[in-house]
Amino acid sequence: MTGLSLENLSMRFDLPGGGTVQALNDVSLTLARGELLSVLGPSGCGKTTLLNIVAGFLAPTEGVVRLNGHEVRGPAAERGMVFQQGALFEWMNVRENVSFGPRMAGRRERDWGAQVDHLLEVVGLHAFKDKAVYELSGGMQQRVALARCLANDPDVILMDEPLGALDALTREKMQSLVLKLWKETGKTIILITHSVEEALLLGERLIVMAPRPGRIHREYRLPFADLGAAEDLRCVKKHPEFALRREEILSMIWDMEEEIMGRTEAAT
Amino acid sequence: MTVLLIYLVVFAASFALVRLLVHRSLSGMAARKTVTFGDESAVRPDRVASVLSVLTIFLLWGAFTGSHWVPGFLHAPGPFVGEARFTYTAEADGLPPDDATVTVAVSPLGEEAAAPQVPEGEGWAKDDAASVTAWRSGLIRVDENDAAGRDAGHRVVAVNDEPISPGGAVQTPYGRVGMSPKGTLTFEPAKGWQMEPIWLPAPEAVVARLVEIAQNGYRDSTLWEHLGWSLWRVVAGFVLGALVGIPLGYAMGLSGWFRGWFDPIVEFMRPVPPLALIPLVILWAGIGEAGKIILLFLAALWIMCIAARSGVSGVKISKVHAAYALGASKAQILRHVIIPNSLPDIFTGARVAMGVCWGTVVAAELVAAEKGAGMMIMVASKFQLTDIVLMGIILIGGIGFAIDVLMRWAERVLVPWKGRG
Numbered sequence: 101m102t103g104l105s106l107e108n109l110s111m112r113f114d115l116p117g118g119g120t121v122q123a124l125n126d127v128s129l130t131l132a133r134g135e136l137l138s139v140l141g142p143s144g145c146g147k148t149t150l151l152n153i154v155a156g157f158l159a160p161t162e163g164v165v166r167l168n169g170h171e172v173r174g175p176a177a178e179r180g181m182v183f184q185q186g187a188l189f190e191w192m193n194v195r196e197n198v199s200f201g202p203r204m205a206g207r208r209e210r211d212w213g214a215q216v217d218h219l220l221e222v223v224g225l226h227a228f229k230d231k232a233v234y235e236l237s238g239g240m241q242q243r244v245a246l247a248r249c250l251a252n253d254p255d256v257i258l259m260d261e262p263l264g265a266l267d268a269l270t271r272e273k274m275q276s277l278v279l280k281l282w283k284e285t286g287k288t289i290i291l292i293t294h295s296v297e298e299a300l301l302l303g304e305r306l307i308v309m310a311p312r313p314g315r316i317h318r319e320y321r322l323p324f325a326d327l328g329a330a331e332d333l334r335c336v337k338k339h340p341e342f343a344l345r346r347e348e349i350l351s352m353i354w355d356m357e358e359e360i361m362g363r364t365e366a367a368t
Numbered sequence: 369m370t371v372l373l374i375y376l377v378v379f380a381a382s383f384a385l386v387r388l389l390v391h392r393s394l395s396g397m398a399a400r401k402t403v404t405f406g407d408e409s410a411v412r413p414d415r416v417a418s419v420l421s422v423l424t425i426f427l428l429w430g431a432f433t434g435s436h437w438v439p440g441f442l443h444a445p446g447p448f449v450g451e452a453r454f455t456y457t458a459e460a461d462g463l464p465p466d467d468a469t470v471t472v473a474v475s476p477l478g479e480e481a482a483a484p485q486v487p488e489g490e491g492w493a494k495d496d497a498a499s500v501t502a503w504r505s506g507l508i509r510v511d512e513n514d515a516a517g518r519d520a521g522h523r524v525v526a527v528n529d530e531p532i533s534p535g536g537a538v539q540t541p542y543g544r545v546g547m548s549p550k551g552t553l554t555f556e557p558a559k560g561w562q563m564e565p566i567w568l569p570a571p572e573a574v575v576a577r578l579v580e581i582a583q584n585g586y587r588d589s590t591l592w593e594h595l596g597w598s599l600w601r602v603v604a605g606f607v608l609g610a611l612v613g614i615p616l617g618y619a620m621g622l623s624g625w626f627r628g629w630f631d632p633i634v635e636f637m638r639p640v641p642p643l644a645l646i647p648l649v650i651l652w653a654g655i656g657e658a659g660k661i662i663l664l665f666l667a668a669l670w671i672m673c674i675a676a677r678s679g680v681s682g683v684k685i686s687k688v689h690a691a692y693a694l695g696a697s698k699a700q701i702l703r704h705v706i707i708p709n710s711l712p713d714i715f716t717g718a719r720v721a722m723g724v725c726w727g728t729v730v731a732a733e734l735v736a737a738e739k740g741a742g743m744m745i746m747v748a749s750k751f752q753l754t755d756i757v758l759m760g761i762i763l764i765g766g767i768g769f770a771i772d773v774l775m776r777w778a779e780r781v782l783v784p785w786k787g788r789g
Contacts, residue, residue: 157689177695187686190785191708201694204704234788245690252694 102168104131104154104256104288109163111149111314122313123149124160129307129316133255136282136289136325138303140296140349142356146314147292151258154290155181167255177201180254182245182262188233195220195229197244201252212251219247222284223277239270243277250285259291263298272333275301279328296349300342301328308349310356312363318352320345370561371428378427382420390416426571433570434562444561447502449476451484452542452557457526458493460516465525468493470508472542474557475501477565492516498555503564505556507548523551569755574762577755586756587747589739595763597739601657601732602725602771605664609721613669614714617676618706627677634673642667642728646735655736660729667728668721675717679710712786715779722775726768741767 111124123146131137139147152158154165156175165172167179180201188197196203198219202212220226223243228236233244242262249257262278263271275298282289282302293299299306304325310317322345328336336342404410430438434446452472459465468489475481481499489495492515500506511522525531527538527545537546543557565573582591589597619626620634645666653659683706691705733742741764748756779786 155689155693157692175689175692177693179693181690181693183686183690186684187690189687189691189705189708190788191711191783200691200696200704204691204694204696204700232785232788234785248690248694254693258693 102133103135104290105129105166106150106154107164107166109150109153109160109165111146111153111158112161124153125313125315127163127314127316131256131288131290131305133288134286136291136302136304138291138293138299138306139309140293140299140306140353141309141314141317142311142353142360144314144360145309145311145356147309148260149314150309151181151260151290151292154256155179155258177205177252178255180249180252180257182242182249182257182259184261185238185241185265188241188244188248190232190234193230193232194225194236194244197233198229198247198251200248216247216251219250222281223247237270239266239274242266242274246277246281250281250287254287256288256290259289261292261294264294271298276328276333278302279325279333282325296346296353297337300324300345300349301333301336306349308352311360317356371432375424375428378424382417382424386414386416386420429568429571432561432563433565433568435570435572437570437572446560446562447474447477448542448558448560449474449502452540452555454528454538454540454542454545454555456493456510456524456553457529458510458514458522458524460492460514460523461521463492463516463520466491466493468495468510468514470496470498470510470553470555472506472508472555472557473497473499474542475499477502488513500555500557502557503559505546505554508553508555510553524553527553566752566754569758574755574758577753578759578763581756581759586744587739594739594744595741595767597737598726598729598733598741599767601660601664601729601740602722605661605729606668606718606721606725608661608665609668609725610672610718612665613672614676616669617673617678618680618702618710620673621677621680621710622702622706630673634670637666638670638674642724643731646732650736660732660737663732664725664728667724671717671721671724672714675713675720676710679713680706682713683709711783712779715775715783715786719772719775719779722771723768726764726771730764 106127106129109124109127110122113121113123115121127146127150129137139150141147149158153160154172156165156172156179159173172179189200192200195216199209199212199216202216217226217229220229223246225236225240225243225247228240233241236244245262259278263274266274278289278291279302281287291299291302293302300322301324303320303322306320306322307316308318308320309315324336324339324342327339401407401410427438427442429435431442432444434443450473452474453469455467455469457465457467468491469486471484471486473481473484479501481501483497483499486495486497493510494513494515496508496510496513498506498508510524511517514522516522524547525533528540530538532538532545532547534547534549534551537544539545541558543555543559546554546556548554569577578591585591586594616626616630620630621627642663645663649659649663649666653662687705687709688701691701696704729740730742733740734746737743741760745757745760745764748754748760
């Protein structure tokens with residue numbers, strides 16, 4: 101079978117001072133090839149833990165992740181990752197960063213050169229390919245990170261708040277770019293975000309997670325990602341259903357945050 | 369004390385003067401900043417102050433050594449030179465007190481002056497003449513030409529009409545007249561404010577000595593051999609220390625067993641100053657080249673090891689994760705992520721290590737060496753060749769500074785991404 105499946109994932113940490121934290125409790129999820137899932141939730145709901153398990157950086161205490169039928173046991177090139185920031189190699193120039201995956205796989209430049217240059221063109225950085233990455237703006241750096249991930253041609257792309265550190269305007273442009281790349285490449289993408297708007301705009305599917313223990317609270321199927329690929333993102337935001345969903349999810353997360361605050365206050 | 373006061377006055381005066389005369393027009397953003405006190409980025413070193421600072425040091429040095437490079441009116445008062453005079457009053461058994469004059473020719477340093485010819489004068493106490501060199505003192509046996517000598521109970525009771533007794537002294541305008549416990553007069557001409565060349569030679573004397581040693585060498589080796597040996601020891605010790613320390617630091621940053629095993633050793637050896645190891649190294653390896661290189665190796669080893677370890681620990685986990693997710697192997701991550709990421713830390717460590725090694729080699733050569741910058745100044749100090757000592761200190765300082773500039777330049781060229789992660 102093709103696609104990504106998360107089967108009954110649970111994650112418990114032992115705290116140094118004694119006691120345990122249930123970061124994830126029995127999370128199950130199936131993603132078909134080419135689906136884009138956005139993950140929302142208040143801080144501490146286990147979003148990043150979930151992503152790290154799928155990437156293979158963490159082994160779950162229970163459950164298993166399967167990609168195309170085989171079990172995930174560690175990081176691999178088939179599951180690419182885009183971080184919030186600071187994950188570029190500043191001792192390499194833009195093109196060296198983007199071609200890192202193919203070069204590490206031992207492939208010759210004549211095999212990857214055209215593809216890397218094409219990706220640089222797609223993310224609009226061809227003119228900057230010989231620049232040092234620390235000379236680029238934050239938005240451009242995230243374009244490099246996207247291109248670097250795509251150059252490796254992974255089956256799944258995991259994004260951990262990739263646009264979180266960008267200003268609003270750059271963020272909007274990058275959201276269009278992510279949508280465009282998703283449509284063009286047909287990759288399976290899991291996107292973690294703090295922004296309800298971003299989750300709605302980009303997610304073909306959306307899950308809202310709840311904390312303590314981390315679990316899936318609600319799941320949605322959304323039409324906006326398809327709309328967004330066709331028209332301007334700003335028009336999508338004016339859609340009445342968009343506003344409705346946004347309010348619904350915002351108040352849901354708001355309630356969760358309130359509950360956490362209440363619980364902490366009661367404890368003290 | 370006086371020198372410090374003069375220095376502070378020069379500091380304050382030049383500040384006020386430069387403020388008054390130079391109207392600096394700051395350019396760029398800094399000119400428009402209204403808050404500069406507390407804004408570190410608005411503080412730029414004033415180069416006029418730097419130039420004045422260096423000039424002041426040389427000016428004070430020249431003024432207090434009577435240098436030809438400093439105009440005469442700036443000289444501090446020098447030692448008295450010329451003819452000094454004082455009178456003494458003598459008594460002897462059965463004779464009335466009588467006065468006589470002593471004329472002392474004070475010659476400049478390095479010149480031998482003859483005692484002037486003076487008439488004997490009147491009375492039983494005759495006038496005397498003597499000679500003494502500036503900054504020195506001389507015994508003056510005033511009784512020798514008097515009509516009544518020591519055997520007749522000759523004793524001096526006053527100088528310039530001020531009473532004097534054995535062990536006492538009288539200040540005259542020309543210097544100090546003292547009396548030894550046995551009653552002999554001593555004359556010490558006024559020293560002024562200048563330093564005697566044997567303690568602090570004038571700048572031109574140091575330059576002249578530098579030229580002389582650069583041409584003729586010192587203690588069977590040329591100047592360049594002395595400096596070259598010191599530098600060679602530093603480079604050899606540093607390279608060996610880096611060759612062992614950096615891999616050790618990497619191992620400690622990457623493996624719990626290595627860190628556990630070497631942590632106690634490194635943490636214990638790090639605070640031990642290399643100078644404290646000199647006696648042990650001499651005991652074990654002797655005073656030859658091996659001992660010095662072992663010492664410098666040890667000085668560089670811990671610094672480089674700790675720098676490499678912190679370079680590895682400082683790698684952002686997201687970079688390592690990204691590399692793994694791009695399919696890199698452990699060896700590739702070491703080669704393409706961990707090593708380049710640690711280079712800025714290693715360069716910082718290398719700068720510190722070179723500085724420490726340079727200081728340590730000089731100290732080691734002070735203890736025992738045949739050649740080297742430290743040996744040069746140590747041997748010179750034993751013969752009180754202060755000019756060579758000063759020359760050596762200036763050369764050592766200059767080379768240390770040059771090493772640091774070179775390392776900073778290399779850092780800028782080789783790791784331009786430093787601090788940009």
